[in-house]
Amino acid sequence: MLALPPGLDPDLLRAFVLIAEGGSVTRAAERVGRTQSAVSMQMKRLEETLGRTLLTRTPKGLTPTPHGAWLLCRARMVLALNDEIVSGFRDPPLVGQVKLGTPDDYALRWLPGILARFAETHPSVEVEVICLNSDILARHFAEGAMDLTLLTEGHVQSGWAAEEVWRGPLQWVGSARHAAHRRDPLPLALAHDGCTWRAAALGALEQVGRSARVTYNSATQTGCFALALAGLAVTVSTPAPLPEGLIWLGETDGMPKLPSMGIELVQSRAALGTPAARALAEGIRQGFALMDG
Template sequence: MKFGISDADAAMMNIPPGLDPDLLRSFVLVAEGGSVTRAALRVGRTQSAVSMQMRRLEEALGQPLLLRGPRGLSPTPHGLWLLDRARRLLAMHDEIVNNFRMPEITGRIRLGSPDDYALLWLPEILAGFAEAHPAAEVEVVCLPSTELLRCFDKGDLDLTLFSGGNEEPGLPAESLWRGPLRWVGPAARPTHLLRPLPLVLCHTGCTWRIAATRALERAGVPWRMAYSSASQTGTHAVVLAGLGVTVGLSMALPPGLRLLGPEEGMPDLPELEIALVRHPGAAAEALADHIRRGFLSRPGVNARAA
């Protein structure tokens, strides 16, 4: 017995053909990264092939989905509508496929993550992984990115998230997210007006710290290092006390903190990349796949929205 309708019947009824998940996946990567070239590298296709995919998708839907601007490609209003739904559709598509294809995962998997990424992304990811692989045990290690990469190199972690820029050249890392760093200060005090500006940041080699101090130096803003902390939670505690400003992501700030921008006299900060690296193995790949889908499916958590 054959269910459904044929392509010919669909055409006669003026029903558009089903959307190829590969087209949607390329569209999401182009829309988030603002670049066909970066998307092509992620999906393992040529730039011209991905450009062709975008044309096919726009022709199938009958609407322009991407516009070229000074900062690259960005979604049109129709593209933004599609982007949100494409993330969720792809996450469900991948979950269905992998649930039937993945071998049973057992044993312990050691995952590293900076503490702020763990709080933002991992609860939903780990819950989904535990449901799909109940026999597996995930051990989460929260450390600064440089320490996580050292642990990974020594074989103490099976996979780890980290802030891009901390890795050694040639490390086969996978980019999961890009978005701007933001200045963060206390909501109740104008600490950002103090000079020299008191900073609350992580260790000396931290890419966030380097980005913050370089931005201030370029803007001619005097600063001093008021406090150092190995975790984002620690920096937030000091900033909540009104003792300095820090940098971070724009999502899920604790009550009592606020974002600071040019209107408060703060210089622009560069984009941040969140990346993933893993050792070979079915267990690590299974968890890495859940992590990819977790980053893909979070509405608003992307380079354009951050």
């Protein structure tokens, strides 16, 4: 009879994830309300079970080894599923309505999976999605029109309850059949003044002395993609599956490197006291963590 491999205790995985994310046993222990020695022992048990060193000490703190990095994204998925199962049986069903704002840049890439999982575990909560650019979303949020909103970095106001849920590089996007990126000055399709993506793109070009002009303004990512598809301009985006006919452009195409950009989740004071809104906020955090891993 074949012996089954040992199962992994979710508490051990949770200790590992918290240490890896915070770079410290102390911070992990504070988050779970346990002693440092108890968390260290959990980490030791996990490494003994898997037979690999998962964390190594660096000047910046504890960081995952190659085996640890492989485990980290999978541990997040296991814990998200574990928590979903437990809450599905223990928690009373949530009811209510949550108004969620999001730029269209993020709607297709991240929200479908997040909202589908949320609907499975909280079928009685109605989520109203408001899709606008970050500048307008921030104004509506300040007026109390939404419970939660995703915003591109640079639009959060002082005093708001905000947290970064994703960070990654901006990238240039152009047509696969045209060469707008070879023109001088470079034609750009970007959002209006005040958009952080626009400022990042223009700043990167100015830094390398590349002449450019914003020939098309669009409040949505879809509009910018349409102009790029037509070969009329180059635009920018966070990494995501591109529509057919568009390609990523980089330094080999003569385009300068773009900076990283964060996505922030903002919660209203009213939402912080609403179980349904808090549950959706947690679902958003987990969704970004899963796809980032």
